[in-house]
Amino acid sequence: MRKFDINEDPHRRYNPLINEWVLVSPHRSKRPWQGQNEVLPSDSLPEYDPTCYLCPGNVRVNGELNPAYEKSFVFENDFAALKQEEIAFEDSKEETFFKAQPERGISRVVCFSPKHNLTLPQMEVASIEDVIATWQREYTDLGKIDYINHVQIFENKGSVMGCSNPHPHGQIWAQSSLPTEVEKTQNNLKAYFDKHKSNLLLDYLQQELKLKERIVIENEHFVALVPFWAIWPYETMIIAKRHLEKITDFSQDEVTAFATILKELTIRYDNLFETSFPYSSGIHQAPTDGIAHPEWQFHMHFYPPLLRSATVKKFMVGYEMMGESQRDITPEKSAEILRSQSGIHYKDQK
């Protein structure tokens, strides 16, 4: 009988953050693709677009005027999924199949730059530092509100990720409850911390830094790697090297290092298929529930959908929805491919 070869044989890998498995089929990337192609993002956007509701000085759907902002700019989402109003609710406590509870929260939009045609990989490190400062301020201000226990910072980039406006921006959804994925993660981080009296992600990072197989880039304070249990073809995670529970724990050096690694990682993403690389990214960190969270370690997930080219994505559909996530190339291969990309943006190479 042949011995298991993780680079060749179908196998499952375990994700200790959410206690779930992923099916890895290394050989499967060879199959031909006759399915749907995505539309390429426009390559020539103006610096200012008079029809864009995020550009400085423009009017939004609700009639409000954007200021002539020069760095980042935050406003309340005009079509928020959450509302601030307090709603009277009594939980009957009896066991029923119709368990529901009102959810209070605040949704904001964060414009990263006044320039319509920039994205993180093309922004100056100093401008990205300003975005990080904005995230810190929002985490603090929203977290201070008594009923806000969790602040989710995220970005949807590219039309294939449901983003309807190329103007560089992300969102923040702050709410009373811990969202499902965050709660799962916290439970697993907590169980590990209670058992080992140490931090799961920091221990994991030590192992990865020794092996070097899945590291994409690294600087003094942060590491970007393809997690051993990644589900998306080019999924990555940025982890802080020092124990930092949340973005407000960063030193000024760490802010600069984080801005730098954000820029360098997204440059490699753009270079991979020479396109403005779509993804959803999001920060996972300690909740703002007023409790100590030594089990948490600041990290940022990048979930990019592309698999084969700028127009062919991985579809997480039938088997993945009913069974479990499935990937076609190994995380080690993806890390190697990303690592080998130039650190200079392809548009600046020409």
Add this chain to the structure above:
Amino acid sequence: MRKFDINEDPHRRYNPLINEWVLVSPHRSKRPWQGQNEVLPSDSLPEYDPTCYLCPGNVRVNGELNPAYEKSFVFENDFAALKQEEIAFEDSKEETFFKAQPERGISRVVCFSPKHNLTLPQMEVASIEDVIATWQREYTDLGKIDYINHVQIFENKGSVMGCSNPHPHGQIWAQSSLPTEVEKTQNNLKAYFDKHKSNLLLDYLQQELKLKERIVIENEHFVALVPFWAIWPYETMIIAKRHLEKITDFSQDEVTAFATILKELTIRYDNLFETSFPYSSGIHQAPTDGIAHPEWQFHMHFYPPLLRSATVKKFMVGYEMMGESQRDITPEKSAEILRSQSGIHYKDQK
């Protein structure tokens, strides 16, 4: 303070099958959409396509010839994510962050009809009965193989769901392990069964049949409803009324009733936006691990991506990936809309 109104106020609902929550924002469907539009499926396909690798008599990529099949037809997936080969593997049992195990399995493709231009809503009930008979046979035959403990039957329909060929077909991935979603479901069904000595889904169904709010259609043996905790805008679930652990437990009457409800549900789906409605569907039932499974109840999930029209889907992206699934209309509203669709396919109405 205003009292909680589940039809208007943002809230979370609990899914007892997988122990996860979904964020419901009823008011949010009003926001305008400027994002990506999907490509409409072709409305005029030939009954036979000489370039289709699934049509009878055609040659597949690997050189094999499809027989001149007249009903359904099953073959081994030419680019399987799973392989049958047994691989030698020793689990070290020590705790590590790099937990992986080889996975053995078989992937098959099930053509539903020799006709290239048919889909379930347009097929005769008798032909759908034949598809069900095929699923029964496959569940039995694959389940009999000693290392196969789970048989996942599913369909990806439409290019937006990663389906590269409109020829009506589904897939079967059979494997040694319980996939993540199935294991989660089984754990919750089992915990309920152990506690209440009764079946979670049958108890839930009784409640839904009393309330009638989320029922889409119903016949003597099956019910199609929008689950209270549905995440996709028009998600539904078909549940058997009698305790049936698996598809091979069906009586002949139940086969006919299941074929009928499959046709009637998908007709309503097609009628909703007058398009060949895309979805991923899949059957959840007892594993083939040789153990008794009174906690299981046969059911089939439909996860359709469309939200507003034939070309605008719901994007499960940033917040949904980092936080939790979010929906913009209530399940009750969706059920009402689906229920009010005609039972005659829109193409037959003209």
